[in-house]
Amino acid sequence: MIDAGDTLMVAEAGEGGTTIARQLADRTATMTLGARLRATPPPLVATCARGSSDHAATVAKYLIETMTGTPVVSSAPSVASIYHAAPRMADALCLAISQSGRSPDLLATVAAARDAGATTVALVNDETSPLATGADVLIPLRAGAERSVAATKSFIGALGAILDLVAAWTGDQALGADVRALPRHLATAWSLDWTPLADALQSADGLYVVGRGIGLGVAQEAALKFKETCGLHAEAFSAAELRHGPIALVGPTFPLLVFRQEDGTDEGVDTLIADVLARGGPVIVAGAAPAGAIALPVVDAPSIIQPVLQIQSFYRAVATLSVRRGHDPDRPISLRKVTETL
Secondary structure (H helix, E strand, O other), rough: OHHHHHHHHHHHOHHHHHHOOOOOHOOOOHHHHHHHHHHHHOOEEEEEEEHHHHHHHHHHHHHHHHHHOOEEOOOOHHHHOOOOOOOOOOOOOEEEEOOOOOOOHHHHHHHHHHHOOOOOOOOEEEOOOOHHHHHHEEEEOOOOOOOOOOOOOOHHHHHHHHHHHHHHOOOOOOHHHHOOOHHHHHHHHHHHHHHHHHHHHHHOOOOEEOOHHHHHHHHHHHHHHHHHHHEEEEEEEEHHHHHOOOHHHHHHEOOEEEOOOOOOOOOHHHHHHHHHHHHOOOEEEOOOOOOOOEEEOOOOOOOHHHHHHHHHHHHHHHHHHHHHHOOOOOOOOOOOOOOOOO
């Protein structure tokens, strides 16, 4: 059996802090765009992404809407690539997020947005990609080569770039300080022991991953990693949406993993945790947890960056779980690094 510590996934995930440090070393594009957005706010932001990058877009939605008041929508790539429909996006901001920057449907969506009058921004890891060279503004993720099929440091890089862009857009000095502290906090998060997660889920058949607000995007990312690296079916839900039907499956054999932050969403999340524990359902909580739940340690840091730190700790644990379940996290079955959808 392979050692999880020897995998590319673990090596690359551990570079999350280094990735953010490289971003912070050159913020020219971010600061210039932020000043432009402050001077002329867009009426709308449209995100365009697939897979892990789309989960980063979920975080972007909550950050932008709560901190700027600008509505954020998710563009469906097939609208441009398959249906060839033209969007109405005059003066809007199109935020495209990608590791490879090469998926045809993503490129078609960005081209359609640009033709419709939107300013296109690429948050992309491959600076030579068609997305990087074709967008109006390039904000490099600077994660470096990512060889493991499962995206890790590029996802953390996308979250860091989004946080930094929102800080530059709003001029929020506190958020800017939080972003500058990310490399240090990510190093601490990487050192935390989340093996209780692997212990609890080694024999599981399925689970829900729960977050709310800015934590929802990392819940989506965690659910994807369970599926692609562990062969474990997981679905991500908002703590509020879980009550609209899906909670019926929760019980003694169906666990819950909760990403929790103290930002006003915690009260509803805590009520959900208590309800599931009362049903006899196993609950694993990243953050403060009540008696009866499995508590995972988290970094003492502002709530707005907690999801980034939690997913950093999660990546090491899920690689361990993958190996325990007989998988190779670097080579998920039937997957490849660059997915070119139409």
